[in-house]
Amino acid sequence: MDKSKVIAAYRRGFITIHECGQILGVEEMQLKRLLQQEESKRAFPEQRQPIGG
Numbered sequence: 634m635d636k637s638k639v640i641a642a643y644r645r646g647f648i649t650i651h652e653c654g655q656i657l658g659v660e661e662m663q664l665k666r667l668l669q670q671e672e673s674k675r676a677f678p679e680q681r682q683p684i685g686g
Contacts, residue, residue, distance in 0.1 A: 640671050 636657055643653040654664045 636667065637671060640668060643668075 634656060639648075639653055639656050642648050643650060648656070650664065654661060657664065657667070659667065
């Protein structure tokens with residue numbers, strides 16, 4: 634399952650943080666890091682620039 638979908642389900646309240654960690658197969662500290670990474674992706678989406686051209 635796509636990790637961003639699992640994290641979105643947690644943020645919407647469909648699953649607990651414990652369930653989220655179990656689905657992703659990560660421990661608490663790893664999960665907190667993943668949550669921070671997903672938050673930063675939403676706050677600062679990557680700007681794609683063409684290579685070459």
